[in-house]
Amino acid sequence: MQSPDDERRVGMTNDAIAPLLALVGGAFALWLVLFGAYRIDRPDAVGIATATVLLVVPPLASYYLAMEATRAVASLAVRIAAVFALALAWLVVQRAIVYPAFGFVATFGESAANLVLLPTFGIAAWFGVRALRYRRRLSQALALQAQTELRLLEAQLAPHMLFNMLNTVYAVLLTDRDKAVPLFLSMAEALRHVVDRTRKPWIALRDELDFIEHYATLERARHPESVAVRVDAQGDLDVPVPPMLLATLFENAVKHGRFDDGTLEVDVQVRVDEARIVLAVENRVPSSAPAAGGLGVGHANIRQRLALVYPGRSRFDADLRDARHRAVIEIVP
Known part of the structure; x- marks a missing residue:
């Protein structure tokens, strides 16, 4: 039976796309929560909520996509290293575009989070999704095996009973x-x-x-x-x-x-x-x-x-x- 890393299919599958759709829904929910929290005392609540979502969700989605899309062409160590390199690229882009656009000032803590926490969370999310998919496939395989065993067991009974019934009818025919x-x-x-x-x-x-x-x-x-x-x-x-x-x-x-x-x-x-x-x-x-x-x-x-x-x-x-x-x-x- 295949392990999660034994598959060699290039590209995205329906199972892999589903978490991304969930992430889009989560991003919208996050924006609503942030907007609701900031609008009480901040006139720029829309901008802050939007900037926060842009700083978190696209990088997180890209880390998951990088792990999923390259699983057939690169080893696990290379993929993880690529994710952290991608995190560095995201930090450069955010400091050059997103931060100035919304008037943010990059702090050491935010930079550390972007470089370490977000890619780590993206990698962990990929492993979690793979584990759930493997568990589901294993359950399906076990269910199919059990169904096959049941059919074999039931097949044992039919000729057994037929033989006994024919013996009974034959005995009556004789008398x-x-x-x-x-x-x-x-x-x-x-x-x-x-x-x-x-x-x-x-x-x-x-x-x-x-x-x-x-x-x-x-x-x-x-x-x-x-x-x-x-x-x-x-x-x-x-x-x-x-x-x-x-x-x-x-x-x-x-x-x-x-x-x-x-x-x-x-x-x-x-x-x-x-x-x-x-x-x-x-x-x-x-x-x-x-x-x-x-x-x-x-x-x-x-x-x-x-x-x-x-x-x-x-x-x-x-x-x-x-x-x-x-x-x-x-x-x-």
């Missing part, structure tokens, strides 16, 4: 082909959620619940008497959440909570209020199921996505007690 058509429709709706919704950074929480209902329909068709999926949702279900967050918890529960005889019990609980969003999925587990910390892609995916989307504002817990696995996501919006 009862008449049930296959409505199952294909449910699978199409669930896959539409996976494909379409994951293209968006945020979706309504109720869309996640719709996906769970379609997925549950597939599971019930496979084992009508053995599958129990219960959903308890309370609060504002239109609250935006990242796609496939609750859906991943549910899919993981289905995958690791199915018994050999087809028994499956999953409870989904959603609570939304102004302070937090709680998404919980609990399921019975067979003795052959992995431990809470070893549920593979699903849990690892959720942890990484939460860290990217809600840094410091989310928590994910999963534990296994009394043959029941419970996974909980807590989010501070």
